[in-house]
Amino acid sequence: MKSILVPVEEHLLIQPVLETALLLGRALDGYLEGMAITPDLPPYIASDIAIGDISFLDPEVRRQRAEAARRGFETFMTAQGVPQSGTGRSGLSFGWRGGDLAEDDFVGHYARAFDITVLGRPSDESHHPRPPTVEATLFESGRPVLLVPQTPPATLGTTAVIAWNRSTETARTVALAMPLLARAQRVVVVDFEDWGVSGPSVQDLSRSLTRNGLSVETRSLPNPHGHAGEAILSATVSLGGDLLVKGAYTQSRLRQFIFGGATSHILLNTTVPVLMAH
Template sequence: MRTLLVPVEPSIHAERILELAGLVAGAFGSLIEGFPLRSFGMSAIGWDPESLITVDPTHWNESQTAAEAKAKFVAFMRAKGIAEDGPGPGEAARWRWAHDRPEGDGFLGSYGRGFDLTVVGQPGSEPGASTISTLESALFESGGPILIAPPRPVAQFGETVAIAWNGSTETARTIAFAMPFLQRARRVLLLADDGALGHAPSGEAIRLRLVRNGVPADLKLLPEARIRSGEAILREAESAGCDLLVKGAYTQSRIRQMIFGGATQHILAKARMPVLMAH
């Protein structure tokens, strides 16, 4: 996790995203690249109708917004003692600011392919909150994992990690992306279905995969298909004191989750801890 991409908006919610990115960078000696997220106009509708945001373009000053985003980013980095990137290799965390980037969330996903991780905020309906379109652009278009900052800044991150294993391709991929975090964790709790997963590996098979990668995980089997319940996953993770949740995103279709609900939808709305997701 040596390269992090952080889209920045000049809102009060940017602080929690930057705090989380700073914790990751401190742990891995990462380069944090920020760029102004110009998501004006109308955002795409995700699973939550409240995520439909409109902005009157006559009151939108693009250059001012970008300047404010940069000022917030740079001020945070200097306050945390993170140095600006320079020539030569470095083991300590560094930052740089990307100038002259295209507008909108569409750029975020494609540009994110050049980074190990994209850090975004949990979507919300309050003014200035991150939007579901920003999150889904990074999730579906970057080809890599995203780290979702919860509503409040976190002081501790990645010490106790929960993994929600439901047998899906998306979660198998997310576990692979999460390995640097898992190998640093003090404790890893693997939550898995206790029923038949067909040809998918069992929870014990995933536990052995983790052990062989230097991750001594504890396995907890959840009855009655509760591993497919976002509410049950969060309850188990919170009761174990986890400060990071690893889960594949949208292992059911987004349309189905919009209509019937789903684990991803619930976790994106309710998680109070950072969540690492990939699709």
């Protein structure tokens, strides 16, 4: 996990995103690449339809936003003593993807070439990270996303909590998280009574992780009674977790939108970094 993508957009969580991305980069001795992003262009634009702020359609505005994003990213990395990547450089370094603002769909595709993408916790409120960026990256990249809460963590992955629902998505997420799990001082696998899908037990996963050299604890907790996301976050905080590992959207995105679900709740409410994959 040496290649880290950091989409940059002006919002209230950009500082926590940069700080957490740097924590990850330092932990893994990795390369951090920034890129300037913007919402997807509407499929059509009619002059008599109000669609909100469309200033990002103006080429000069797009150039200015891309340049501001680059300056902010490079200024932060330089101030933190991170060297700019050069030909053949290995270890902690940073770079910037040039060009125009990248739309969400492109971010999802481009992220396939990276080990992980760092994004802020999404919200429908203005000046916050946008849900479509997170969804595009989760569904299109095939790679994990590290979601950053509003307050940046002091540590990352010292105590890793795995929310085990036995699903394919969570199994994939655990596999992708192994570089961070291998560094953790403590790994706790949590499951809930009568929650999740059919599959290997928490003990089965624990044995597999132990064979990979991890020291693992397990916690089996009472049925969350429809509040799995809230129960997972509460358990993570009570265990002192500074990283939550969970598969994204075991239920369909539409079902979660209509009825709610653990992924949706965690995306909108987490106070700890979350590593997710679909």
